[in-house]
Amino acid sequence: MQENTMFRTLSRVMLVALMATGILVTSACVPLEPQREYVQRDDLQVDPEIRQALTVSELLQSRVDLPGGGSLLKIQFSVKGYQNVDMEWKATWFDAEGMVVPGVGEGYNTARVMQNQTRFFTASAPNERAVSFQLHLREDR
Amino acid sequence: MKKTVIAVLCSTLLAACATPTRYVDPAADDGPVTMTMDYRDFERAADAAVQDLLTSGAVDNPSGERYIMVVSRITNDTMQRIDTDQLVKKIRVALLRSGKVITTTAVGLNGAEDAMNEKARELRNSDEFDQSGVQKKGTLKAPDLSLSGKIIQRNHKVEDEQQVEYYFQLSMTDLTSGLAVWENETPIIKRGSNDAVSW
Numbered sequence: 233m234q235e236n237t238m239f240r241t242l243s244r245v246m247l248v249a250l251m252a253t254g255i256l257v258t259s260a261c262v263p264l265e266p267q268r269e270y271v272q273r274d275d276l277q278v279d280p281e282i283r284q285a286l287t288v289s290e291l292l293q294s295r296v297d298l299p300g301g302g303s304l305l306k307i308q309f310s311v312k313g314y315q316n317v318d319m320e321w322k323a324t325w326f327d328a329e330g331m332v333v334p335g336v337g338e339g340y341n342t343a344r345v346m347q348n349q350t351r352f353f354t355a356s357a358p359n360e361r362a363v364s365f366q367l368h369l370r371e372d373r
Numbered sequence: 374m375k376k377t378v379i380a381v382l383c384s385t386l387l388a389a390c391a392t393p394t395r396y397v398d399p400a401a402d403d404g405p406v407t408m409t410m411d412y413r414d415f416e417r418a419a420d421a422a423v424q425d426l427l428t429s430g431a432v433d434n435p436s437g438e439r440y441i442m443v444v445s446r447i448t449n450d451t452m453q454r455i456d457t458d459q460l461v462k463k464i465r466v467a468l469l470r471s472g473k474v475i476t477t478t479a480v481g482l483n484g485a486e487d488a489m490n491e492k493a494r495e496l497r498n499s500d501e502f503d504q505s506g507v508q509k510k511g512t513l514k515a516p517d518l519s520l521s522g523k524i525i526q527r528n529h530k531v532e533d534e535q536q537v538e539y540y541f542q543l544s545m546t547d548l549t550s551g552l553a554v555w556e557n558e559t560p561i562i563k564r565g566s567n568d569a570v571s572w
Binding site for chain 2: 298299300302334335337338339340341355358359360
């Protein structure tokens with residue numbers, strides 16, 4: 233009677249150990265998503281949904297001189313794809329007081345970035361008043 | 374009586390199944406893409422054109438004053454019945470906001486865009502009107518620049534899909550010299566089901 237109970241307990245322990253080993257082995261086979269470095273910036277927002285698929289490798293800004301003496305803020309950014317991804321992007325422009333400088337529309341630009349491809353994008357401010365910007369990248373909806 | 378009840382029940386059920394009408398926020402529109410041109414296409418084409426135009430310096434007057442622009446012919450060479458003002462108005466608004474260009478409504482290929490420019494001047498020498506408020510001769514401003522363009526559509530069959538290409542072609546002519554000081558083409562290409570209609 234006692235032997236029988238011990239045998240049952242041992243069987244249960246072995247079963248649990250087997251299951252745990254199975255889970256560990258299975259999880260070891262699942263490819264781990266590499267963690268991409270994402271640096272939080274005021275002028276760049278990348279939605280979490282696409283952070284694993286691409287990275288903004290550079291974000292440059294300069295002012296383009298105009299014949300009349302003024303200048304326009306222009307940005308250039310490059311995106312490197314870790315996998316094929318459809319994304320949307322939009323630049324919002326701000327004046328010295330932080331107010332939005334309206335452009336033509338409010339829509340996003342769509343773009344497809346292939347795996348291992350680096351694409352360059354440019355945008356220019358709609359008015360000379362623009363002194364800063366915020367670039368937003370999100371998943372294509 | 375029985376028939377009426379059934380009819381009322383059926384219509385209630387049908388109404389419940391219908392998609393509700395809702396507003397679309399252009400900044401967060403995740404609706405499906407159409408094969409025809411929709412507001413998003415006009416917005417993209419106008420945005421690309423204005424960015425290119427402003428950075429090119431073609432509309433930046435060295436004297437610091439705003440250029441005066443007139444809208445010439447924008448040809449719709451697509452299979453769709455569209456009002457080209459959907460594109461032109463966005464460009465006009467953006468250029469006005471840029472502080473670089475102002476559009477005249479007193480000149481147009483088919484007469485003044487705003488006929489009131491002429492009508493208001495017909496009040497001259499009318500005893501009914503205080504002449505101090507009537508527009509004097511020689512006050513209208515002649516345009517410096519002219520905006521013209523064309524929207525082209527091309528359809529192709531790609532295996533079991535169709536490809537529709539739209540080209541937004543725009544030119545800015547310096548009316549002093551007659552030279553095109555800025556030109557731009559924005560292609561918008563869509564691929565979708567053969568069953569979708571693009572006209």
